[in-house]
Amino acid sequence: MAETKKALTDRIWDFFCSLKLAIIVVLLLALTSIIGTIILQNGSPADYVREYGQANYELFKKLQFTDMYHSTWFIGILALFGLNLTCCSIEKFPRVWKFVKEPILVAGSGIFKGSANRAEFSCKDSKQQVAEKLSTLLEKEFAKTTLTEKDGKFYIFAQKGIYSRFGAYLTHLSILIIMAGAVIGNIWGYKAFVNIVEGSSIDTVRTFNNNESINLDFTVRCDDFDVSYYPGGNRPKDYNSDLVILENGQEIIHKRIEVNDPLTYKGIKFYQSSYGPAGNAFFKVRVTENATGEVAELKAHQGKHVQLAGGYSFSVTNFAEDDRNFGPAIQLHVNSPDGKHGAPFVVWQNHPQLDSKRAGIFTFVLLGHDQPFYTGLQVAKDPGVNVVWAGCFLIVFGSLTAFFFSHKRIWICLQDDGKNTTVLLAGNAHRNQPGFSLAFDDLQQKIEATAKNQSPKKEG
């Protein structure tokens, strides 16, 4: 009973450690990810019904295809991926650690017979002399050596780049770190937005996901918003907002943010993301009452009546940036005190004298118009982002180590029969065998020449 139980847990463990599973999971992630790039994500029900029909929409909802990257099943595959990675690393790590703790100082005949890179020759010097010469040579040409004597034979061992064995582990660990960072961000962070009209302040923002209101424990004010365009068109070149952070009425930070340059305060970042008109444009008009010569400067919103002296009022009904090539103009009418509409007329900003020719009760001059804007900010708090960056840094480092370096080892065995010394030589690299073979051949020539007291050049 106890035995079968153990076998079962073993089997489960083996399942999660399996590399076959890793390849399947990775391919499964790749395949299922495609769905979300084809089917609209996070759209409104109406979008789906229009696009795919009611029946398909029901199906998509059931399969969680409408927000698939956050669906239970997709998160499940990601979790399986993480679990697989963790188990696999735990399982394989002791083997790699063994390379560090217990290098094979004394190579068995398996290594000398089975290595792809090996050689055997004999020479006249005693094994002590040869060992000394070869150790010096290897230290100069390859790496630090260890000499061991066993059963009357001398064994020389040298290795290089053992750290590269850890490259794969570092890579896998970084993936787990990145995933952990993402989880932290999802649990303790949020993504929100807020629109601030120029000149006003806010202290709450709304999340994208569920439109939930979040209280900041400070106030953000937008003093000014600007958008500039590239010459000769309406391609925006830059837009930026002057933001002020206030706490207890105190101005803490002033910053002009723009796209790609956010403001950060208390771990919360404010990104310039959009803008738009806030309310109607208003017009600045100078009105002269012709009878009295009295002058007033007034602000008028389009469509709203503005009071004038003596019970009269006026309303701007239309605006043109460029009216018949005369420049900006408004159309307006004056109401008499009993509420009767007067005839509409036009006032051009660039021709301030013209309206006096109309000879009405009031004379109007258009001084200018202004459009207040709101600035659209994305607000993000992500306490996991530095964890993600750390993981990203490590993954680059780890995969470079894993790919471009290899653990190289050289073994030599010296045995003498009183007259001659037999030299056995073997070498191994855990990656990039062809590259190592070339280096090994070169080293082998030098070793042979040194042992035989020849100069390597003559070997030819």
Add this chain to the structure above:
Amino acid sequence: MDSGQLFNLTTIAYFAAMVLFFAYIATKNKTVALIATLASLAGFLIQTTALGLRWYESYQILGADGRAPLTNLYESVVFFAWSILLIYLLMDWKYKQRTIGAFVLPIALFSMLWAQMSLHSSIDPLIPALQSNWLTYHVITCFLGYAGFAVAFGVSVMYLLKIGKEEKHQGDKPMGGILGMFPPTKILDDMNYKAIMIGFPLLTLGIITGAAWAYYAWGTYWSWDPKETWSLIVWFLYAAFLHARFTRGWVGRRAAWLSVFGFAATLFCYLGVNLVLSGLHSYGSG
């Protein structure tokens, strides 16, 4: 001389190199191979100059708003060709397998032809979101990665063409004919792996720099938009390739097919997402 003319010269050089590589396979004449390699190198140097010149021209046209020539579809396709040549020339220097050129240069040549014949080449000012140094790092790393996969693809096609015949081929005599000119399948297999090994870390960097850019521009390093998702799909595919190779011994035919698939996914990530799916990326508007 403006950069457009230099790009024309580049295209001509790549065309000449490709024809010469074909001629080399047909004639087995080593001198032809050398001239073909020199033509590719010349094209590459001319293109490098042209890219620098276009960068300079952007300052003349846009004043202080000048930028590295890596911002629209035209510029990216041209840079793709340049990256392919860079990786190809490095591999050629290391392996000296001249016939590879016949299968890699057509990809670069086709890119250049497409860019010059049907893409919009004017130097336009950038919308605010694209005004970021991260964009430059992102494009360079991604495209060098793609180029590694492109070279791996060319080599894999050669492998798949050769392996069937080689298995049927009897005896110790070396294979004759055109396929006999191809490098030994063992070397092709190794080159496939090496090119992917160059491409994979670069793609990793490309995804990371893209995430950093998104973070500074929009506040989210990952939002599962189609372009991001497809780059992850490509990354997963090549990760599977590497694991299958290292630990399950998937070499040869299966590795070559995975490389072909991987490159198809890469092309889809690069072009398909914009031309077929819609997304947030800038190249869509090119």
